[in-house]
Amino acid sequence: MLRLREESPLDMLRQFSVHFDGDLLENLGAAKMSIENENGIGYISLYEILPGLTSWIYNINFTKDLVINMNFTDDKPYYFGYNISGYQLQKFPKDEDYKKIRQGQNFVIISKPNSSSEFIIPGNIDYKCCYIIINPKLLKKSKISSKLKLVQDLAESFKLDKENEPFRYFGDIDARIGTYADIIVENERTDIIGRLITEGAILRMLGSQIEAHEHDSNSDNFKPALTKSELSRITYIGDYVLENISEKVSIDEISLHLRISPKKLQSGIRFLYGYSANEYLTRLRLEHSKELMHSTEMNISEICFAVGYQSKSYFSKIFSDTFGNSPSVFRKSYEEANLLYDISYRSLAVDSIDGKDVDNIINIARSFNPQFQITGSIIFHRNIFFQIIEGPKKEVLALFKNICNDRRHKDIQIMWQGFKIKREFNNWALATISDEGVLKVDIQGNTKNLELSNLLGKLDKSAMDSENLWRKVRTIIKVNSNNSAA
Template sequence: MLGLRESSPIDMLRQFAVYLNAKLQEGPVSGNLLLDNNRGSGTIKLFELLSGLTAWVYDITFTSDLTLDLNFSEDKPYYFGYHLSGHQLHKFGHEADYQEIRQWQNFLLMGKPGTQAEFIIPANVPFKSCYLIVNPKLLKKADFKAKNHLEAYLQELISRSGQEGPFRLLGSIDTKIGQYVETIVNNRRTDLVGRLLTEGAVIGMLASQLEAHREDQAMGTALPTDLSASELERVRDLADNIRDHIERKITLEDMAREIGLPVKKLQKGIRYLYGHSAHEFISNIRLELARELIETTDMNISEICYSIGYSSRSHFSKMFRSRYGVLPSSYKSSS
C-alpha cells in the first residue's frame, strides 16, 4: 500500500515515484512520472494551469492492484475526476465498504483534515483518467478573475449535498466531458498549440463538471426511462466501430442495425451521452481522427480529408477550424 500525504501535487507525484521505483521528470510547474518495470507501464503527469488549479493525468497500467492510503491535510482541496478508461474503488476511513467510481462517471471528492481515504486502481486494466485538483487557499492568490465565483460555486455544491466531513459526489455517466478528458490524456503535442488545446480542455472539463454536478443535485442521476445501462453501453461502444469504418457513408439506420437498437433509441442515447445530434456525433469522431492523423502521420491535408469521409476539402477545413480554432494546414505546419 502506498501511504500518501496530501501536500503539493508535485510532492505527491514524488511519493508515487519513490513507491513505484519510477523515473520522474520535473519542470517549474509540471511533472512527468515514467513507469516501465515489474510494477507496470505508462505515465502519470501533472501540470499547474495557475496557482491552485492542477491537472493530474493517468495513462498507465499496473501489474497488481495499486492501493493508495491518502491522509488529508488542512488545505481541503477539491478533487474533480473522470475516468476515460478503467475504474477505481474508493472509501473514506469511517466507511466499511468501497464505492466504485465507474468509467465515464463525473465525481468530486474532498477530505476532512486529519482523516484518510483509500483508493484502489485495479491491475491489468488500462487506466486513463484526469483529476483536477483545486486548492482554495492557493486559488485566492491566483491572478484569475473568476476565482471568487468558483469558490462560491464549490461551497454551494457542498452545502446543497447536505454532507458533513469527508465529501464524495458521484455523478452521472457523462461522455460529453470525456471529450475534454480525451484531449487532456491523449494530446502528445508540447508546442504552443498543444498547450493551448490542453489548457482549453482542462477549463472545459472543470466548467462542464461544475454544471453537471449542479444538474445531478437538482434532477438526480437516473438514466432516461426508456434506455437501460447496457443499451447506453452499446451506444458508447459505437464510436470505436465508426472510427474503424470512418471513410464510408454512415447512416442512422446502419448504426442502429449494428448495435441492435431502434433508430429513435439510438438518437436518444447519443443525445444523452454526448449532448449532440447523431450528425454532430459522427462529425466530432471524424475531426478527432483528423487531428490524430495530422499529429502522427505524414499524410497531407487532402489525403486526411478524404480518408475520414469528407468529399470537400474546404468543408473539412471549415469544420476543423470550428472545432479547434485553427485551420488544419496551420495545425499541421505547427506540429
C-alpha cells in the first residue's frame, strides 16, 4: 500500500517516484515519473497551469494492484477526473464497499478535511486517466479575474449539503470530455510547448466536466476536423517558434514549415490550445519570457527583445493583460515573497582530486553558505559530485557560476532549477553523504533515513554519470530531507 500525503502535486509525485523506484524528470511547472522495472511500465506526469490548478496524468501498467491510502489536508481541493482506459476503485472511510469508476467515466471527488480515502488501480491493465486538481485557496490568491471566476463557478456548481463532508459524483460516459483527456494523456512533453498543449485541453476538459455535472447528461460526440497526423504536426509549432523566438514568425511561414494549410493550421491551434494562432504565438513568447525571469538575471528590456518584441511598453501591456501583473512586478513578487531558488547539478571530479580537496570544498562551503542564506546537500561518490543548492536566487546563481568556473569540476549537468516556496534542508549549511572513506568532515544532519547505500553502492563506475540515477537520488533526498534534518 502506498500511503500518500496530500501535499503539492509535485511533492506527491516525488512520493510515487520513491515508492516505485522511478525516474523523475522535473521542469518548471511540469514533471514526469517514468518506470520500467518490476513495478510496472509507463509514466505519471503533472503540469501546473498556475498555483492551484494542476493536471495529474496516468499512462501506466502496474504489475500488481496499486492500493493508495490518501491522507487529505484541510485545503479541500477538487479532484476532477476521466478514465480513458481501464478503471479504478474508490472508497471513503464510511463506505462498506469500493465504488467503481468505469472506463470513459467523468468523475469529481472532494475530500473531507483531515480524513482519508482509498483508491485501487488494478494491476496488469493499461491504465490511462487524467485528473485536474484544483485548490481554491491557492486560486483565490491569483489576481487574474478568469481564475477568480473559476473559484466562484465551482462554489456555485458544487453546493455541498455538508461543507465538511466528502463529496463524490460519478457521471455518464462522455465522449467529448474523453477527446480532451486523450490529448492530455498522450502528450508526453514537459517543456513550454507541452504545458501549452495541456493547458488548452485542461481548461476545455474542465469546462465540459462542470457542464456535464450541471446537466448530468451525455454530451454530443466531439471530433476535430483534422486527422490525428495533422494534429500531431501542429504540436511542433512551438519548437519552430522557440528556435526563432527573437524573430517575427508569420502563420504562412509556419504553415510552409509544417506542410499544412494555413486554414487547417489555425483550426488545429484553436482545437488544441483554445487560442487563435496569433494568441498562441503571443502566449508562447510570454511563457518563455517568464522562464527567462526565473532562470536568468537578464533585465526586462533584454528579455523583451529576446522573445521577439521591439517595444518594451507593448510587451509590458500584453504581459499584464495575460498574467495580471507587469513583468517588473511579476519578477519583484518573487523577491518580496522571499521565494527560494534551487539548483540541482551533477558533475565529474577531475582525476587529480583527492579526499583532502573534497574536505576543503565542503569546509569552505560551510563557512560561507550561512552568510548568504544558502543551504543544501552534497554527495561525493566514486569521483562524482551531486549537489542541491537552495537559497536567494542571486546568491545561488552566483555560487553556481563559481562552481562552473572551478577547474575541479567537469561535465556539469543541471538536473533542475527553479523557484520553490519552502526550504528543504532547514539548517543544513551543507549536508554531506559519502561512502568513499576519505572524507573527514562530520556529516551534518541525520542522513541515515535516506537509504542511499543500496542505490549507490551496487553500481559500477560506468553507471555513475547516468542522469536517471541522479534524478532518483535527488527525489529520495527531497522526500526525506524534512524528516531527516537535525
